[in-house]
Amino acid sequence: MxxxxxxxxxxxxxxxxxxxxxxxxxxxxxxxxxGVGDDLTVEEAQLLGERMYRExxxxxxxxxxxxxxGDIPVDGSMxxxxxxxxxxxxxxxxxxxxTLPTNAGWLFExxxxxxxxxxxxxxxxxxxxxxxxxxxYTRETLARALRVGTDPTGRKLNGVMPRYLLNEEEMSIMLxxxxxxxxxxxxxVSETTLQLATVITDDVSAEMRDAMLLPLxxxxxxxxxxxxxxxxxxxxxxxxxxEKFTAYRRLELxxxxxxxxxxxxxxxxxxxxxxxPVFALVGGISTSDWxxxxxxxxxxxxxxxxxxxxxPVISDTDWYTLYLSKGWYQQGETVARYLRAADDVxxxxxxxxxxxxxxxxRVLASALxxxxxxxDWLQVEDRRLEPDVTxxxxxxxxxxxxxxxxxxxxxxxxxxxxxxxxxxxxxGRPRYVFLSAPLLGEAIGSVPQEVRRFTYLTHPYSLPxxxxxxxxxxxxxxxxxxxxxxxxxxxxxxxxLSGMLAGSVKHMRHDFYRDYFLDVMDMMRDxxxxxxxxxxxxxGPGQRYASKGCYIVQLGDGPQPELIARTGWVxx
Amino acid sequence: xxKKRHRFLLLSLLAVWLGLASVAARAAGNETRYELTEHxxxxxxxTLLSQDRVEVRLxxxxxxxxxxxxxxxxxxxxxICPVLSAGYSNLQRKLPEASDxxxxxxxxxxxxxxxxxxMKKYLERYRAQPGWDFFTGSRKxxxxxxxxxxxxxxxxxxxxxxxxxxAPGSDTWIRINGLVGTRDLMAEYEKLLEx
Numbered sequence: 130m131x132x133x134x135x136x137x138x139x140x141x142x143x144x145x146x147x148x149x150x151x152x153x154x155x156x157x158x159x160x161x162x163x164g165v166g167d168d169l170t171v172e173e174a175q176l177l178g179e180r181m182y183r184e185x186x187x188x189x190x191x192x193x194x195x196x197x198x199g200d201i202p203v204d205g206s207m208x209x210x211x212x213x214x215x216x217x218x219x220x221x222x223x224x225x226x227x228t229l230p231t232n233a234g235w236l237f238e239x240x241x242x243x244x245x246x247x248x249x250x251x252x253x254x255x256x257x258x259x260x261x262x263x264x265x266y267t268r269e270t271l272a273r274a275l276r277v278g279t280d281p282t283g284r285k286l287n288g289v290m291p292r293y294l295l296n297e298e299e300m301s302i303m304l305x306x307x308x309x310x311x312x313x314x315x316x317x318v319s320e321t322t323l324q325l326a327t328v329i330t331d332d333v334s335a336e337m338r339d340a341m342l343l344p345l346x347x348x349x350x351x352x353x354x355x356x357x358x359x360x361x362x363x364x365x366x367x368x369x370x371x372e373k374f375t376a377y378r379r380l381e382l383x384x385x386x387x388x389x390x391x392x393x394x395x396x397x398x399x400x401x402x403x404x405x406p407v408f409a410l411v412g413g414i415s416t417s418d419w420x421x422x423x424x425x426x427x428x429x430x431x432x433x434x435x436x437x438x439x440x441p442v443i444s445d446t447d448w449y450t451l452y453l454s455k456g457w458y459q460q461g462e463t464v465a466r467y468l469r470a471a472d473d474v475x476x477x478x479x480x481x482x483x484x485x486x487x488x489x490x491r492v493l494a495s496a497l498x499x500x501x502x503x504x505d506w507l508q509v510e511d512r513r514l515e516p517d518v519t520x521x522x523x524x525x526x527x528x529x530x531x532x533x534x535x536x537x538x539x540x541x542x543x544x545x546x547x548x549x550x551x552x553x554x555x556x557g558r559p560r561y562v563f564l565s566a567p568l569l570g571e572a573i574g575s576v577p578q579e580v581r582r583f584t585y586l587t588h589p590y591s592l593p594x595x596x597x598x599x600x601x602x603x604x605x606x607x608x609x610x611x612x613x614x615x616x617x618x619x620x621x622x623x624x625x626l627s628g629m630l631a632g633s634v635k636h637m638r639h640d641f642y643r644d645y646f647l648d649v650m651d652m653m654r655d656x657x658x659x660x661x662x663x664x665x666x667x668x669g670p671g672q673r674y675a676s677k678g679c680y681i682v683q684l685g686d687g688p689q690p691e692l693i694a695r696t697g698w699v700x701x
Numbered sequence: 702x703x704k705k706r707h708r709f710l711l712l713s714l715l716a717v718w719l720g721l722a723s724v725a726a727r728a729a730g731n732e733t734r735y736e737l738t739e740h741x742x743x744x745x746x747x748t749l750l751s752q753d754r755v756e757v758r759l760x761x762x763x764x765x766x767x768x769x770x771x772x773x774x775x776x777x778x779x780x781i782c783p784v785l786s787a788g789y790s791n792l793q794r795k796l797p798e799a800s801d802x803x804x805x806x807x808x809x810x811x812x813x814x815x816x817x818x819x820m821k822k823y824l825e826r827y828r829a830q831p832g833w834d835f836f837t838g839s840r841k842x843x844x845x846x847x848x849x850x851x852x853x854x855x856x857x858x859x860x861x862x863x864x865x866x867x868a869p870g871s872d873t874w875i876r877i878n879g880l881v882g883t884r885d886l887m888a889e890y891e892k893l894l895e896x
Contacts, residue, residue: 654858
């Protein structure tokens with residue numbers, strides 16, 4: 130292995146580039162002349178600052194311009210402050226690259242590495258009192274850091290920190306925003322307690338309610354049991370761990386029961402919040418559409434972690450609810466992607482989806498339709514089964530005759546598949562039949578042998594026997610909490626949530642900001658061994674569905690058929 | 702016994718001196734921002750999917766008559782990938798008719814999230830021109846590629862800033878450890894052409 134040293138980039142070059150950009154920027158001159166900041170209200174300035182920080186856009190709508198690594202010009206449409214410092218501003222860690230906090234609580238205090246109270250610092254012996262790496266930023270020194278990349282001591286910031294080209298007005302807006310970014314701890318947290326809530330709707334059975342709630346309560350009890358003397362440690366632990374220990378909070382879990390029509394949920398949630406403001410929602414369960422709870426969280430900016438729902442809101446931009454999966458939607462999306470990649474299906478082929486006009490059918494059908502449109506590949510024809518229609522062999526033969534050699538996607542339960550074996554011998558036999566394994570449930574073995582060779586099923590969970598260690602861990606944990614195994618999927622998800630909640634709360638240390646809670650979740654490592662229900666869960670800034678997978682499987686022989694995976698976990 | 706003691710003392714002094722020299726060398730090296738190493742990597746025969754949904758065999762794709770640059774990134778990366786990608790973007794801007802002069806390859810290390818649609822949008826954000834392709838694939842194949850380039854990380858958040866360069870027809874890959882500016886990247890590109 131030969132080793133060579135690369136040349137060093139010139140700092141001068143970056144300064145020259147900045148000067149050239151400033152001189153060449155008519156927009157910069159224009160903004161300076163107009164003085165955009167003069168007539169703004171505080172709220173307007175905050176919104177403009179937020180847009181600069183999060184979207185990299187100036188008040189003019191133009192992208193912010195900057196230079197990284199000495200000579201690479203970048204603009205705000207590529208990445209923004211939020212990309213690295215994250216939404217809360219508390220920063221990120223990626224491999225060997227640590228992005229320091231840029232929120233008010235950190236910027237305008239001396240930086241000594243670990244955050245300690247003055248009392249704690251005064252208790253330290255003289256030789257352990259570390260001086261600050263840098264003094265607190267002022268508006269002037271912060272503007273200098275943003276423009277030329279030096280901290281208050283004159284130390285040069287890493288080249289990955291953009292050197293921004295901002296005129297005085299834009300800089301003022303940005304500094305105002307940073308002075309308010311994560312400046313105060315979020316509601317629902319005190320010196321001793323972190324308030325959480327879980328939402329349960331009245332359509333949920335007692336068994337499912339317990340499967341969600343009891344593991345969650347057991348976790349809270351375990352955290353509060355002081356088994357590791359957390360409160361004593363937080364007061365008298367060694368100084369080098371003080372920051373970690375003083376982050377300990379007891380958890381208090383409120384149960385918010387929602388009753389009656391969905392239209393009233395918003396006001397019920399608001400009343401519950403008024404009564405007890407919470408830092409975040411955890412878990413929760415509903416068999417109805419989760420949208421009212423999702424929208425409440427978006428409006429109130431309250432994180433919601435892993436609710437048990439098959440009806441999440443599908444959005445690329447909403448922020449505050451982190452779901453385990455896309456629920457039913459994932460299956461329709463996966464069929465569309467599978468067909469997009471299939472060699473023997475093209476835009477000229479007919480895809481017919483048949484479904485009942487109920488909530489599940491509508492979600493599955495819209496997922497296939499919307500994803501097919503987004504992929505700009507297949508036209509999907511919808512056939513809704515009327516309530517008084519029960520398919521029979523004649524129905525299936527007629528369908529094959531009407532759409533010869535088509536692709537049939539049947540979002541139906543087993544009762545609606547009576548006579549489907551007729552498809553095997555029908556003229557114009559379909560090329561593919563797709564079914565949903567969760568819709569068939571225990572009746573999966575009733576799929577007739579004759580159609581299995583051209584029938585494929587969506588299976589959005591780990592395969593049977595795929596995750597024995599994770600299943601064992603869940604069961605042992607439940608046993609240790611003296612909880613019976615009643616609903617493995619829900620209980621496994623709550624066991625997983627408990628682990629993630631413990632990790633994220635610990636990671637937050639003193640920075641109990643709601644946005645940081647989600648930032649921490651976004652930085653979590655992919656999870657494989659800790660979750661039984663899914664093959665793999667993964668996270669990332671703005672990724673709001675931890676499971677991205679759904680197997681396409683075929684059935685083996687017999688009444689209890691093996692599920693034979695025909696795809697990997699993720700279908701692109 | 703005395704001789705043994707002397708030898709031990711001598712060896713100890715030598716070790717201390719070597720240690721100090723190493724620290725001094727590292728301190729001096731701080732002036733440079735990146736490090737280059739040469740490797741004979743064998744690119745695995747895996748099929749990956751591009752942002753345009755084109756399936757390619759990676760080992761064949763990098764057998765190009767143009768210099769090849771390869772990095773590992775992902776669509777929602779916080780710090781490293783934006784800088785790597787801005788570097789690719791600026792290189793394409795600086796090189797006249799870049800698509801004929803260099804093949805830029807980015808490989809997703811978050812294949813669960815990075816669909817062709819996500820990758821296409823990502824490239825659009827960085828004004829990618831033809832000649833810069835972003836690939837995803839199965840977790841198994843992506844892991845195989847990372848291992849082949851001695852860059853395996855079990856999780857994307859353990860990502861490191863590395864880039865790989867190869868001259869046309871060469872068996873040697875040059876690994877750049879660290880993030881580089883365009884001037885340095887252009888210099889390395891010019892060196893590839895000289896090889």
